Amino acid sequence: MEQNDQQQIEMPSSAPLLPVRDVVIYPYMILPLFVGRDLSIKAVDEALNKDRFIFLVTQKDSTVEEPTEGELYEIGTIAMIIRMLKLPDGRVKILVQGISKARMKAFRKEEAGFYTVDIEKIVEPEIKEITVEVEALMRSVKEQSERILQLRGIVSPDAFSILEAIDDPGRLADLVASNLRLKVEDAQQVLEIVDPIERLKHVNTLLAKEMELSEVQAKIQSQAKEEMGKTQRDYFLREQLRAIQQELGEIDDKGKEVSEYEEKINKAGMPEDVKKEAVKQLDRLKMMHPDSAEANVVRTYLDWMVDLPWGNSTQDNMDIKEAAKVLDEDHYGLEKVKQRILEYLAVRKLNPDKKGAILCFVGPPGVGKTSLGRSIARALGRKFHRLSIGGVRDEAEIRGHRRTYIGALPGRIIQGIKHAGSNNPVFMIDEVDKIGTDFRGDPSSALLEVLDPEQNFSFQDHYLNVPFDLSRVIFITTANLIDPIPSPLRDRMEIIELPGYTDQEKLQIAKRYLVPRQIKENGVTSDDIKFSGEAILDVINHYTKESGVRNLEREIGSICRKVARDIAEKNGDRKNVYRITAAGVQKYLGPPKFLPERERKEHEVGVATGLAWTQFGGEILYVEASVLPGGDSKGTLMLTGHLGDVMKESAQAGISYIRSRVDQLGISPTFNKDKDIHVHVPAGAIPKDGPSAGITMAVAVISALTNKAVRKDIAMTGEITLRGRVLPIGGLKEKALAAHRNKIFEVVIPYENEKDLEDMPPIVKKRVKFHPVKTMDDVLDLVFVKETTQVQSKKGTKAQRETFA
Numbered sequence: 001m002e003q004n005d006q007q008q009i010e011m012p013s014s015a016p017l018l019p020v021r022d023v024v025i026y027p028y029m030i031l032p033l034f035v036g037r038d039l040s041i042k043a044v045d046e047a048l049n050k051d052r053f054i055f056l057v058t059q060k061d062s063t064v065e066e067p068t069e070g071e072l073y074e075i076g077t078i079a080m081i082i083r084m085l086k087l088p089d090g091r092v093k094i095l096v097q098g099i100s101k102a103r104m105k106a107f108r109k110e111e112a113g114f115y116t117v118d119i120e121k122i123v124e125p126e127i128k129e130i131t132v133e134v135e136a137l138m139r140s141v142k143e144q145s146e147r148i149l150q151l152r153g154i155v156s157p158d159a160f161s162i163l164e165a166i167d168d169p170g171r172l173a174d175l176v177a178s179n180l181r182l183k184v185e186d187a188q189q190v191l192e193i194v195d196p197i198e199r200l201k202h203v204n205t206l207l208a209k210e211m212e213l214s215e216v217q218a219k220i221q222s223q224a225k226e227e228m229g230k231t232q233r234d235y236f237l238r239e240q241l242r243a244i245q246q247e248l249g250e251i252d253d254k255g256k257e258v259s260e261y262e263e264k265i266n267k268a269g270m271p272e273d274v275k276k277e278a279v280k281q282l283d284r285l286k287m288m289h290p291d292s293a294e295a296n297v298v299r300t301y302l303d304w305m306v307d308l309p310w311g312n313s314t315q316d317n318m319d320i321k322e323a324a325k326v327l328d329e330d331h332y333g334l335e336k337v338k339q340r341i342l343e344y345l346a347v348r349k350l351n352p353d354k355k356g357a358i359l360c361f362v363g364p365p366g367v368g369k370t371s372l373g374r375s376i377a378r379a380l381g382r383k384f385h386r387l388s389i390g391g392v393r394d395e396a397e398i399r400g401h402r403r404t405y406i407g408a409l410p411g412r413i414i415q416g417i418k419h420a421g422s423n424n425p426v427f428m429i430d431e432v433d434k435i436g437t438d439f440r441g442d443p444s445s446a447l448l449e450v451l452d453p454e455q456n457f458s459f460q461d462h463y464l465n466v467p468f469d470l471s472r473v474i475f476i477t478t479a480n481l482i483d484p485i486p487s488p489l490r491d492r493m494e495i496i497e498l499p500g501y502t503d504q505e506k507l508q509i510a511k512r513y514l515v516p517r518q519i520k521e522n523g524v525t526s527d528d529i530k531f532s533g534e535a536i537l538d539v540i541n542h543y544t545k546e547s548g549v550r551n552l553e554r555e556i557g558s559i560c561r562k563v564a565r566d567i568a569e570k571n572g573d574r575k576n577v578y579r580i581t582a583a584g585v586q587k588y589l590g591p592p593k594f595l596p597e598r599e600r601k602e603h604e605v606g607v608a609t610g611l612a613w614t615q616f617g618g619e620i621l622y623v624e625a626s627v628l629p630g631g632d633s634k635g636t637l638m639l640t641g642h643l644g645d646v647m648k649e650s651a652q653a654g655i656s657y658i659r660s661r662v663d664q665l666g667i668s669p670t671f672n673k674d675k676d677i678h679v680h681v682p683a684g685a686i687p688k689d690g691p692s693a694g695i696t697m698a699v700a701v702i703s704a705l706t707n708k709a710v711r712k713d714i715a716m717t718g719e720i721t722l723r724g725r726v727l728p729i730g731g732l733k734e735k736a737l738a739a740h741r742n743k744i745f746e747v748v749i750p751y752e753n754e755k756d757l758e759d760m761p762p763i764v765k766k767r768v769k770f771h772p773v774k775t776m777d778d779v780l781d782l783v784f785v786k787e788t789t790q791v792q793s794k795k796g797t798k799a800q801r802e803t804f805a
Helices: 003-008 038-049 132-151 157-165 167-180 182-193 194-247 253-267 271-285 293-307 318-331 335-350 369-380 410-419 441-449 487-491 503-521 533-542 549-568 585-589 645-660 694-706 732-739 751-760 760-765 776-783
Strands: 016-018 030-035 053-058 076-088 092-111 117-119 358-362 384-388 424-430 474-479 496-498 527-532 579-580 607-614 617-629 636-642 676-682 746-750 769-773 787-792 798-803
Touching: 016 410, 030 038, 038 053, 038 076, 038 117, 038 157, 038 732, 038 787, 053 182, 053 503, 076 182, 117 132, 117 798, 132 157, 132 167, 132 194, 167 182, 167 194, 182 194, 182 384, 194 607, 253 293, 271 293, 293 410, 318 335, 318 369, 335 369, 335 496, 358 369, 358 746, 369 384, 369 424, 369 474, 384 410, 410 424, 441 487, 503 533, 503 549, 527 533, 527 549, 533 549, 533 585, 549 579, 549 585, 607 694, 636 645, 645 694, 676 694, 694 776, 732 746, 732 760, 746 751, 746 776, 746 787, 751 769, 769 776
Parallel strands: 016 053, 358 474, 358 496, 384 424, 424 474, 527 579, 636 676, 746 769
Antiparallel strands: 016 117, 030 092, 053 076, 076 092, 092 117, 607 617, 617 676, 787 798
């Protein structure tokens, strides 16, 4: 747009406001703008609907999304929108041309949300004559601008001709300022200078500073090029020196390195396809400069390839009796696991080509899952490696990283095989139920190939990119719970459950393994300290609460340390023998940490003994029920004790069963309307859930409604249906152990769980009497007492009850 044409345009007195960020627009300047803010897009639409004029003003702070009057500069540029294009992402692209400087006078918000401003055009003083001084100033600005363009590598005849064609000092100042990459504050300062001559002088000063910066920048770039040239020169000289050394017959380090790799590759016992890949990478190394970064990557890869035990195997110990002896030496009990390992050995003895087993030990903490894996390796005569993957979230931890990444390494499976030093170790993967998953992949999916005997003969690590045979490896995984293990992964493993130990089993483990080990570790001898069986049982019952023996060993170690300190304080005098008895345990360990569940001293109305499963083993729990006058809220069933939804539903099912049998039970048909029933399970801070307490809650409510006392020496577990059937439950072994531990020797169980009694420890089967039941009628025949006496009910009143003869 020519200046005389511009003068004919009538400037508006007001226009929509478009705040711009990080740029200052000058008159005569044409540039595209991307508009994304909703209010700004509305301002553009308003301008297009009227006369296409819009007022462009720069924000003081570019981070502000909706600037107010005080956050904008006062002087901006009135511009005309030449073209507008709507983009697919909702933004608008406009092409604008600056018309004239203007000052913002009034600031008001329209109904649509955008702002309109009243503006006052700024008229620059007219230059009547171009003096010699002004001519020299303009020439200086043009020459400096051309010099800067040359330093930046912009040598364009068009750019130079544009500069030469401008004869207006103000327009020259605006053009140069708009291309100087100035800070917003400096660019705004140029815009606000009204006098063209003064503005040109200010731009000349900025040009001088930019010239200095551009020269320094050019110098730095020149030095960098010189340095690169020096590096190339050094490379050529080294290559020439290498050629001279070869002519003279001197030792070539690179040739020696290559020959060493060739020898290692030939000795590694690699399969043909793997050896082919290794030789290919070695040929690449021959062609590279020894100091290049890529050469180091290839060296690392070849080191992994030649160090892996491709053909190195250990010979299995096929003496089954000897293997059984080793397993018995290391672990007490666990007959099912030992039997499975001996079966594997027997099959390998008859069929040497048998693939490796994939076992999963599931059990609470401290029952010996990890140590059992180490014992299996010792019994078989194999190497052992343990890998914990609890909390692992990156698939590359299993499969490795591709070599394109800096610092890439194989996955932890291949690293473990290298560490073991044989291709048939016992490989234990701990905490398989605690694998995580996120945007980096799913490690459990990567384990599917590792733990599948039909696939792992050609396991491909991303780093190696060649198959490695894992079919001869015995993989053993461990978990505390089965449920968190993904179904496809669980399907590939043979699940072997390791339940908690009984008190007698813990006593034997302590005597055979824990006490001798702690005596040795704490610097005392078996002559210095003697543990009685009663003392160990006291530690088990009052200082630990676990299915395993980890805390038991910790407490035994604490006693040994106190004895060691006493001996040390007496200057090593070992004349006294420290005999640890049940009465003396408290002296060493302090007050008991755990008190057993308070034993019911008498048969009570409205209290039934149930059994619960936890990840630490089994527990007994008392279910209490009280029948209260209806009051204002008749027929309310209150359930307390931090119960889960499933457990609450079981209580409701029990109430519905009772309502359907009121005549047979001798209960008022309107009990659910006349009475409130409150069922409470103590230890209210501990969450409880599951359906297996269904019959226990039903018995407690029936007892409270009929005033019949429930036997204190019987526990029960089972799910109840609306028709009174008793359905099977899980965790029977742990629950039976809990009953035995709490000296309850009769247990009511669902009839369909009778098959699970085969896995029960012999001492439990011998001392605990199990009553398989099919319906609630069978349960009620067992749990109430037979002879009439007086009993104190839970409400504090005397009631008739029956005592167990």
